[in-house]
Amino acid sequence: MLQFEKINTVLVIGGGVMGPGIALSYARGGYTVRLADISETALETSKRAIEGHLETMAEVGEIETEGKAQISERVSYLADIKKAAEGVGFIAEAITERKDAKKALYEHLDTFLPEEAIIASNTSFLNIFELMPARRQPYAVISHWYDPPHIIPLVEVVRGPETEECVMAITAQMLERCKKVALRMEKFTPGFFVNLVQKALGDVANYLVDNDFCTPEQFDVAIKSSVYPRGVVLGYFQKADFSGIHTYGTVVMENGAEDAAKTLMGHYHRGEYGVRAGKGFFDYTGRDIDGIFKERDRRLYEVMKIAMENINNKL
């Protein structure tokens, strides 16, 4: 029987852009981590990357300087995947985003992994459940990290058609132990949640630049001085509550797009226009409405100050 408490070692497979940060996050969470890659060069680069990340973490006060060695010692680097997998109950797969490579790896792992080992793939868009051997399906899950994985809190945890509930729960619990925000998705869709948002934004960005509406620099300044920092405080749906769902609903109707915004239009038709109405996507009943707006403004000033520092002081 799979149990969260019994998993102490994590095998991360793939030491490219994502693997080292994922390995570091589990090591920070107290896990013993083995990082495996078929390329010796990738293993060397991964070690250097992890040591570099630890330096920065200590510099910015994320960890105590004395804690660096302790975290670093929890990670070992191996080219022999079978050896690296000995006694491991949780595998974080972060190899090349290619169907054939992932399928071959899962088939190889299937020849020696214990039956109940969880395989958590970091795939960005692939339906890995179609690539897993049938008997691995109950223990297959996607745990999708964002770059840089040792810094960005969100990790999406995506269920496959046969994934056991305990696999979803353990994967999320392990991430929470690493201080990550685990967002459960109960069914697979390519791109999951945030990659779909990024794709929509990317499509607009590419369209605007390709057709000479703006330069890449103008686009980046525009979003960094508006929707990105505002989103830190309000997200998307709460922003609608603050700005007024009566306006959002009107725009949707003007565009004849009601079928594409059913939840929003439900609030609109019920007169749930947002904060000022006491209810919108969220419930503000009985709250001090002026006070909520004041608090929103206070937090926006705080975040915008950091945003403007970044805009005026480019990387």
Ligand SMILES: NC(=O)c1ccc[n+]([C@@H]2O[C@H](COP(=O)([O-])OP(=O)(O)OC[C@H]3O[C@@H](n4cnc5c(N)ncnc54)[C@H](O)[C@@H]3O)[C@@H](O)[C@H]2O)c1
């Ligand atoms: N780069 C990103 O921003 C990002 C973000 C989220 C998710 N992802 C996903 O994470 C995964 C890894 O992405 P990446 O950008 O780190 O890739 P990468 O190309 O930088 O690194 C992949 C690593 O996997 C190794 N590898 C390939 N086949 C292997 C095998 N059979 N066994 C062991 N190691 C093997 C390669 O040697 C390489 O070091 C992909 O599925 C990708 O879609 C990437």
